[in-house]
Amino acid sequence: MLARARADNRAALATYLPAGYPNQTQSLRILHRLAEVSDVIELGWPYSEPTLDGPVIQRAGAQALAAGFRVRHLLASIRSLAASPASVLVMAYFPPLFKYGLDRAARELAQAGAAGVILPDLPIEEADAWLAAAQHVGLHTVFVVAPSTTDARLARICAAASGMIYAPAVAGVTGSTGPLHGALPAFVQRLRAATDLPVGVGIGISTPAQAQEVSRIADVTIVGSALIRTMDAAHGPRQQADATVDLARALRAGLRRADPPRAAA
Template sequence: MTVIDELFARTRSENRAALVGYLPSGFPTKEQSIRAIRAMVEGGVDLVEIGLPYSDPVMDGPVIQAAAEQALAAGARTNDVFDVVEATAATGVPTVVMTYWNPVERHGVERFAADLAAAGGSGLITPDLIPDEAGEWIDASAAHDLDRVFLVAPSSTDERLAMTVEAASGFVYATAVMGVTGAREQTSSLGEQLVARVRAVSDKPVGVGLGVSNGTQAHEIAAYADAVIVGSALVRCLLDAPDEAAGIDAIRALANDLRAGVERS
């Protein structure tokens, strides 16, 4: 079993969903992003997604785009993400990188897998890579014991969904809304239907993301999903804060609220 497999075995035995939190590497700086991620873990996040800042993020909404722009302007580069992964993995939580595929290709697929594994990373989330074009990554990830997290959407055909779920490992990332990332006032009603479709073809854990901003929404999703994934709401804690200390406190408090949501009976 991978460390992600072990995490979901534990949360299922505890009869709760896992809490997955996202923050970008290098935002606002590499050192500050490490401190923010540590605060997120202290607040109760079970698994950390570290975003690799990208100049043309087609899936990301304005909050994460703004954070990526700040990180890139501050000099964030692909190699920096491995330092952030190492610091995050040292907290003891499974750590994955979320990235568009182009930076992985430019770095070198085998080299990226080796560097991620050496830093203590557990896997990679690839929002714009489909399994039928992922042969090189499937081979490299298998060679370095990394999980492959692919995305499914409400628009996925039954055939596409089954193929994607079969190729995934660790967990399946179900995007509960059609559109870009961003916190929303209400969670999507499509999430539960999408999870049911995944479970009809596999018992792999399913995480639901896009739109969660508070513990109440986290609780709604935890009622039917194996993991609740939160990104933009956590990033906004740093974007809106008057200083780093306030941002760190806000991230820890939000993570604590979200954790209470996924554990609420």
């Protein structure tokens, strides 16, 4: 999917929603519509202690859990997207993954049709068991890499990762509405020097203008909290879906570029 977007001289669009938010029925309705305009659906595994997430995604995950979310709903959501044009990445924190069982989780996610798993809280030093389980069933593992990562540790992460590398656009948690980090272009260049994997940039992208800015340097532009805020501001299931997809279309519209990012760098 990412190679196809790159061949089309544009960044791919990844849109994030927690599975089961605001409830399973409405979640599926919106996910299917987002899959029509997104290259990647990033599907969150709701968890009670999401350390990387700000208030917007925390509230959304808590609402999904209160509405009765279970892992079977996540798997059903992935299966329901199998015929869509978008690839599916699961964004999961390690504790619920571990509790569910690493081998079982990897096997069932792969069987459902997920392309990979983003694990923002799994240190590379403790990743061997998960990596073995994921590689056995053909799941990509996407690591979130902070700019403060040392060169030696970055090399180790890049050697173990597959699918893409995830770089934060701002310091801190998801949901920021301020400017992107000024050192982001230099950090993306550093990642490109360390790996041939595509680079995805998320955390803090909230407007079409910011998405377009990121598209000049990254392979994937990732947006989540802005979509949830748009859902929350709409009234009624149909209006929620329409407003969310309208934002995704606006985000995607600015992702085409004259030259691929690696050539520009």
